Amino acid sequence: MDDELPGSFGTSASLSLRLGQAIFSSASLLFMSLCVEFYNYTAFCYLVTVMGLVIPWSFTLALVDGYSVIVGCPLRQPGILLIIIIGDWVLSILSLAAACATASVIIFLLEIGGAYCPPKFCSRYQLSAAMAFLSWFLSAASSLFNLWLLPSL
Amino acid sequence: MDDELPGSFGTSASLSLRLGQAIFSSASLLFMSLCVEFYNYTAFCYLVTVMGLVIPWSFTLALVDGYSVIVGCPLRQPGILLIIIIGDWVLSILSLAAACATASVIIFLLEIGGAYCPPKFCSRYQLSAAMAFLSWFLSAASSLFNLWLLPSL
Numbered sequence: 001m002d003d004e005l006p007g008s009f010g011t012s013a014s015l016s017l018r019l020g021q022a023i024f025s026s027a028s029l030l031f032m033s034l035c036v037e038f039y040n041y042t043a044f045c046y047l048v049t050v051m052g053l054v055i056p057w058s059f060t061l062a063l064v065d066g067y068s069v070i071v072g073c074p075l076r077q078p079g080i081l082l083i084i085i086i087g088d089w090v091l092s093i094l095s096l097a098a099a100c101a102t103a104s105v106i107i108f109l110l111e112i113g114g115a116y117c118p119p120k121f122c123s124r125y126q127l128s129a130a131m132a133f134l135s136w137f138l139s140a141a142s143s144l145f146n147l148w149l150l151p152s153l
Numbered sequence: 154m155d156d157e158l159p160g161s162f163g164t165s166a167s168l169s170l171r172l173g174q175a176i177f178s179s180a181s182l183l184f185m186s187l188c189v190e191f192y193n194y195t196a197f198c199y200l201v202t203v204m205g206l207v208i209p210w211s212f213t214l215a216l217v218d219g220y221s222v223i224v225g226c227p228l229r230q231p232g233i234l235l236i237i238i239i240g241d242w243v244l245s246i247l248s249l250a251a252a253c254a255t256a257s258v259i260i261f262l263l264e265i266g267g268a269y270c271p272p273k274f275c276s277r278y279q280l281s282a283a284m285a286f287l288s289w290f291l292s293a294a295s296s297l298f299n300l301w302l303l304p305s306l
Contacts, residue, residue: 042264043257096246097253104196104254105261111195151304 007145009081010065010074014142018062021138025054025095028131031124032102043101044125047132050098054091054135078153085146092139099132160298162237163218163227167295171215174291178207178248181284184277185255196254197278200285203251207244207288231306234299241296245289252285 006013029051038044061084068074106125109117159166182204191197214237221227259278262270 042260046257093249096249100250100253101257104199105257107195108258108261147300 005145005149007141008149009061009084009146010068010076012065012069014145015062015065015069017138017142017145018058018065021058021135021142022055022062024131024135024138025051025058028128028135029055031128031131034124037121041105043098043105047098047102047128050091050094051132051135054095054139057087057091058139076153078150081146081150081153085143085150088139088143088146092136092143095132095136095139099129099136102129102132158298158302160294161302162214162234162299163221163229165218165222167298168215168218168222170291170295170298171211171218174211174288174295175208175215177284177288177291178204178211181281181288182208184281184284187277190274194258196251196258200251200255200281203244203247204285204288207248207292210240210244211292229306231303234303234306238296238299238303241292241299245292245296248285248289248292252282252289255282255285 005011007017008014029048032038032044032048032051038048064075102125106117106122106129109125110122158164160170161167182201185191185197185201185204191201217228255278259270259275259282262278263275
């Protein structure tokens with residue numbers, strides 16, 4: 001596998017990207033869910049929903065990547081790779097949308113201040129949005145690496 | 154030019170995509186700027202900034218596309234195409250972020266209601282966010298069509 005593009009499906013770099021996505025999206029979900037008031041805001045509910053989609057997707061692909069690395073025989077069929085690229089692309093758009101929506105609502109809450117945003121909750125919301133941005137970045141990287149690999153199959 | 158992918162750089166489909174981007178982003182900017190209160194909210198200022206970047210980019214590329222269609226000799230160099238793809242990609246991410254941030258603040262304003270969101274302004278903000286989403290969609294389409302063309306050069 002030394003002639004492979006690092007980061008494409010079935011390599012150890014891809015495994016670490018997937019694990020990073022799963023960890024950051026779980027952290028984002030946890031930071032948001034630990035604040036019991038998140039369901040008051042549409043944007044926060046949307047973030048929780050999207051992260052709930054990203055976690056199983058990344059975790060499943062991390063398992064497949066781990067299996068490919070151990071067995072040494074990556075699963076390289078154009079159809080499967082195309083499904084993975086499209087899935088990554090859709091999930092990265094949804095993650096970016098959720099992260100931006102959450103961040104803008106947090107900035108707005110900080111601007112109007114007062115009763116809407118107790119400091120204890122606001123810092124958790126901010127951490128959650130930052131984790132969502134990191135998760136988006138890794139999803140977009142996975143999607144681009146796989147897209148780069150597609151024409152060579 | 155009948156062997157060209159419709160929508161890639163230098164075709165008439167690309168010209169209409171670029172014109173659509175310029176029209177929708179101008180409409181988004183106008184609907185937002187006509188509300189004199191937009192600078193109170195960070196997300197709305199961000200939307201105006203991003204749309205101010207998208208308008209000259211789309212307009213310049215629309216001119217180049219129009220010239221290519223009239224002359225019948227599209228400018229097809231991998232370096233130029235790569236710059237256009239990266240520019241489109243960055244601007245489409247920024248547009249999506251701005252549109253989501255604006256939409257989530259509008260939804261939040263509608264939820265808390267009252268003095269923060271007079272109906273006359275809120276409908277304009279909504280139209281502006283919708284136009285920004287349309288502009289994002291066309292930018293992403295341009296970027297994908299050009300990316301598809303790149304390996305064949």
